[in-house]
Amino acid sequence: MARGLRRPGRRLVVAVLAVTVAGAGLGLYWFQPWKLWQDETVDEALPAVQPASSSPPAASATGAAPSPSVAAGPRTLAGGELISHEHSTSGTVGLVRLADGSHVVRLENLDTSNGPDLRVWLTDAPVREGRAGWHLFDDGEYVSLGKLKGNKGSQNYVVPDDVDLSRYTSVSIWCDRFDVSFGAAELARV
Secondary structure: OHHHHHHHHHHHHHHHHHHHHHHHHHHHHHHOHHHHHOOOEEEOOOOOOOOOOOOOOOOOOOOOOOOOOOOOOOEEEEEEEOEEOOOOOEEEEEEEEOOOOOEEEEEEEEEOOOOOOEEEEEEOOOOOOHHHHOOOOOOOOEEEEEEOOOOEEEEEEEEOOOOOHHHOOEEEEEEOOOOEEEEEEEOEEO
16 A cells, blocks of 8 residues: 555655746746847947938039038937936937938947846836836837847947837837836936
8 A cells, every 4th residue: 555655655756846837938038038148249339321312412503512411421310318227228329310311310339138028118107217217108198219239349220210209208128028227218308
C-alpha cells in the first residue's frame, strides 16, 4: 500500500516541475532580460528632401530668383532634453519640419536601456520626474511613431501628415508591454 501512495507524489512532482519550466519560459519571453545587455546603435542623418527637378529655378521678370514657398532646409520647431523614468535615459528630442513641409521627431544622442516592445510616442501628457512620470503617457492622447529603432544613437520618426502637432507637448520612449515610460522630454517651442 505504501507503493500506491508514492505514485501520486511522483505525479505531483512532475506536474510541479512542468508548470515551473513552462512558467520560466513564459517569464523569459515576457521580460526578455537579455536585452538589458544588448545595445542597438542607430545613427541616422536628418532626412534630406530631394528637389523635384535638377534644373535651376527660373529668374523672375525682375531678374531675381523666385522665393521658395517652403523653408530651404529642415527647421526645428520644438525640442527638449530626455529625462529618466523607469530606466536611465538621456539625449535630446526635436520636432523638425523638413523642406517639403513634412515633420519628423528626431532623437539625438539617445542612450537608454534596451527592452521589449519599445515605442516612440508623441503625447499630450506633461513630463514629470521620477516615478510620478512613469505611467502618464497613455492616460491622454498619443500617437505611436513606431518601434524604437535602437536604444543608442540618433534616429528619425516620421509624423503622419494628419497629426495636429499643436495637440502634442511631449515625447516618450514607451514600453508597450509593461505600460511604462523609459524616459521622456517636454517639447518646448523654439
